């Protein structure tokens with residue numbers, strides 16, 4: 472029996488209840504996701520039939536259920552290890568839509584939607600990016616929200632919105648021209664004036680349904696504005712949390728590549744011996760594992776820092792004063808995401824190579840793992856943008872504007 476890819480035993484940091492829950496998730500993924508994930512990907516189909524089973528795991532917003540942030544991160548890594556698309560669906564819905572509703576929604580909005588959203592009886596999306604504003608969307612957002620008495624009128628276009636073709640609700644962001652402020656809306660996706668079209672021909676995350684969304688004179692009542700949002704700055708905490716979760720996806724992606732490459736290398740024979748018996752192949756497998764372990768270590772620590780408020784106001788991990796008051800959490804979350812996704816690119820590339828020609832057909836899983844990694848590299852702040860966020864902190868100079 473070969474050792475698991477959790478080579479430094481991070482899972483030993485979980486409580487026994489959390490370890491049991493993670494085992495339950497693994498059993499579910501092995502039965503319900505792994506055997507079908509390549510087919511869904513090839514067919515570009517999202518398996519809505521999976522939703523009751525996913526909801527039954529009761530893993531929506533785990534930290535609010537009393538689980539540790541490390542557990543929440545390992546859940547996303549484990550889902551990604553089984554299928555990046557299912558993990559992305561889960562994160563968009565739970566870590567952005569549900570967490571956003573929880574953080575910024577009014578009591579009435581939460582009363583109306585939160586329980587159904589947590590149980591996946593309704594699905595949500597997070598609509599921020601635009602065709603002409605990706606990395607610079609915070610400052611450049613062109614979608615407008617104009618107040619007209621008790622309603623807001625939305626106009627503009629959003630791009631790349633995950634779950635966007637079928638979701639029931641979206642958290643949508645638009646700028647109020649009169650004040651220049653970014654406003655958040657809880658948008659019923661069936662309102663008149665909303666046109667959603669699926670983005671076709673993707674080479675990554677083909678199971679996720681990403682949409683272009685056109686808004687033409689969409690009228691939204693003031694009661695469906697997110698009252699907890701006064702400016703885009705208010706979303707920072709939410710986006711920092713989801714950035715860390717995407718870092719955990721980069722961990723899961725590397726574990727998946729390692730799993731598939733090692734299994735292949737110990738089985739496949741060339742020159743009369745197994746691939747894993749060649750020194751060069753062992754070095755490549757060890758480099759993949761080392762990248763995954765290093766990424767896990769960084770993510771585990773930044774997850775801990777996030778929980779402790781980065782040594783800012785409030786107690787540190789030992790209940791005493793926080794260690795590094797005033798540190799920029801986003802710069803640390805950004806480093807964890809950029810670093811893990813840079814290592815991920817090397818890891819999946821080594822894995823792809825180790826499968827030879829079979830590494831470019833999805834039947835062997837590796838081609839899908841290799842392709843899906845590209846989405847992780849780009850979303851939640853591309854590698855470059857996250858590097859610049861950290862670069863600003865370590866030099867005191869912003870290269871972004």
Ligand SMILES: Cc1cc2nc3c(=O)[nH]c(=O)nc-3n(C[C@H](O)[C@H](O)[C@H](O)COP(=O)(O)OP(=O)(O)OC[C@H]3O[C@@H](n4cnc5c(N)ncnc54)[C@H](O)[C@@H]3O)c2cc1C
Nearest residue numbers: 597598599600605606631632633846850851852853855856
């Ligand atoms: C599969 C997928 C799912 C997504 N899901 C969602 C979603 O659910 N909701 C949502 O709102 N958005 C979503 N996005 C959008 C995602 O957040 C953006 O793709 C991302 O922010 C990058 O924006 P862009 O694609 O417009 O690239 P651009 O901003 O045009 O960047 C292009 C390239 O230029 C580089 N670049 C840009 N500015 C600089 C600079 N100042 N210095 C150096 N390099 C720079 C970037 O790093 C990148 O390499 C998703 C994207 C993908 C691919």
